[in-house]
Amino acid sequence: MDPPPPSSRSWSIYGRSEITQRYEILERIGYGAYADVYRARRRSDGVVVALKEVHDHDSSFREIDALQILQDAPHVVDLLEYFWQDDKDAVLVLEFVPTDLASVICDAKRGGGIAVGEVKRCMLQILRGVGACHRNAVVHRDLKPSNLLISAEGVLKLADFGQVSSGIPSQVVVTSCQGYFRKLDLSQRTVVRINKVQRMRHGYHNSLQRCRRETSHGQMDPKTRLLSINEDEYLRELDGLKANYAMEDTDKEMSLQDCDASCLATCSTGDVEDDPFKGSYTYEFLEVEEDDESGALTPGISDIDQLGKIISVLGGLTEETWTGCSKLPDYNKIFFSKVDNPIGLEACLQNRSAAEVNLVRRLLCYDPASRVSAVDLLQDRYFAEEPLPAPVDELRVPSIKDGHDESSPGEWAD
Numbered sequence: 018m019d020p021p022p023p024s025s026r027s028w029s030i031y032g033r034s035e036i037t038q039r040y041e042i043l044e045r046i047g048y049g050a051y052a053d054v055y056r057a058r059r060r061s062d063g064v065v066v067a068l069k070e071v072h073d074h075d076s077s078f079r080e081i082d083a084l085q086i087l088q089d090a091p092h093v094v095d096l097l098e099y100f101w102q103d104d105k106d107a108v109l110v111l112e113f114v115p116t117d118l119a120s121v122i123c124d125a126k127r128g129g130g131i132a133v134g135e136v137k138r139c140m141l142q143i144l145r146g147v148g149a150c151h152r153n154a155v156v157h158r159d160l161k162p163s164n165l166l167i168s169a170e171g172v173l174k175l176a177d178f179g180q181v182s183s184g185i186p187s188q189v190v191v192t193s194c195q196g197y198f199r200k201l202d203l204s205q206r207t208v209v210r211i212n213k214v215q216r217m218r219h220g221y222h223n224s225l226q227r228c229r230r231e232t233s234h235g236q237m238d239p240k241t242r243l244l245s246i247n248e249d250e251y252l253r254e255l256d257g258l259k260a261n262y263a264m265e266d267t268d269k270e271m272s273l274q275d276c277d278a279s280c281l282a283t284c285s286t287g288d289v290e291d292d293p294f295k296g297s298y299t300y301e302f303l304e305v306e307e308d309d310e311s312g313a314l315t316p317g318i319s320d321i322d323q324l325g326k327i328i329s330v331l332g333g334l335t336e337e338t339w340t341g342c343s344k345l346p347d348y349n350k351i352f353f354s355k356v357d358n359p360i361g362l363e364a365c366l367q368n369r370s371a372a373e374v375n376l377v378r379r380l381l382c383y384d385p386a387s388r389v390s391a392v393d394l395l396q397d398r399y400f401a402e403e404p405l406p407a408p409v410d411e412l413r414v415p416s417i418k419d420g421h422d423e424s425s426p427g428e429w430a431d
């Protein structure tokens with residue numbers, strides 16, 4: 018289902034007195050598949066904020082949930098407060114961040130490029146933001162330059178968590194904590210379990226709020242247990258679960274790799290089929306020229322096409338390249354042309370330093386267990402080599418947001 022074009026949406030935010038009493042709406046500054054974003058001034062102290070009016074319940078819920086979980090992460094946009102209306106439209110009050118990486122790239126293209134030191138500083142900030150997400154079992158699933166906001170001081174912040182996949186799926190968290198832990202199939206390092214338990218503590222009040230809303234709308238699963246236990250019991254149960262898991266075998270397969278940096282490759286085709294956002298995954302790449310010799314980015318025209326491109330470089334997906342891949346749910350459902358002589362990363366990355374090629378190799382690795390995590394990538398030698406990452410306050414940030422055209426990512430400089 019495609020979202021309605023922005024012009025045909027009801028601009029309900031202007032009619033919501035609980036918002037307009039507190040905020041003076043200045044102008045609409047952006048829109049996306051399911052949201053309109055306004056610049057506004059908080060009447061009490063004059064602070065400028067962004068009001069994001071989201072026209073989709075699940076997207077709103079996911080974004081609020083994720084931003085609350087990540088509230089202390091310095092490279093994630095701050096959620097100041099939020100308002101619900103009729104359990105459908107939500108308005109998120111976000112810190113206002115004036116520009117984004119897409120604008121920086123457009124600006125750099127006109128002004129002679131981005132220095133390697135600046136690229137490194139941006140990458141480090143992205144990795145810290147992604148690392149914070151993955152530490153909290155949050156997978157962004159929509160990372161792209163226009164969703165990487167940049168403050169006037171050069172601080173980069175992940176935004177737009179509407180497509181997030183989090184360790185607390187809304188249906189699961191309200192049914193029971195036991196089910197939640199089973200669903201997550203907790204394993205691996207103790208630190209991951211402790212983080213998840215902390216998240217559950219944090220998530221308790223949100224879950225309860227949602228339970229109440231759903232109960233009042235008659236949507237609640239009758240088996241729901243959370244409403245019948247108080248917070249202390251709930252936390253005791255979590256501690257019990259934590260202790261049990263600490264004693265268990267740690268080799269179980271995990272649905273979410275701790276801090277896995279594969280932020281762009283996390284949905285199976287099954288996910289896409291079920292996903293109400295599937296129309297928004299690819300629409301902006303449709304106009305891209307296939308053979309651009311200028312060195313500009315040439316993204317695939319769909320997720321499957323993108324996989325085909327990766328396979329042509331790295332070779333086919335086999336048990337040799339990824340042990341266990343034949344057991345994946347969609348294996349043998351989609352067929353790619355056989356690649357006898359994969360191009361190889363070096364050939365694609367000519368004139369790049371060994372450290373740069375190595376960094377890409379660590380990221381573009383089929384087997385998720387061997388793929389580098391965001392946090393580990395921070396220590397990569399690429400960042401320790403000259404030119405060193407530029408200081409944050411030396412990043413050149415366009416003073417105002419560029420009117421970049423997101424339909425033309427092929428135009429972005431390499």
Ligand SMILES: Nc1ncnc2c1ncn2[C@@H]1O[C@H](COP(=O)(O)OP(=O)(O)OP(=O)(O)O)[C@@H](O)[C@H]1O
Nearest residue numbers: 047048049050051052054067111112113114177179
């Ligand atoms: N906190 C913010 N400060 C300033 N501008 C913002 C902020 N959040 C969003 N914007 C602007 O609004 C635009 C749309 O916001 P956002 O990407 O969150 O909406 P969306 O509907 O989820 O988008 P998409 O269709 O890309 O998923 C952004 O590209 C950005 O230009």
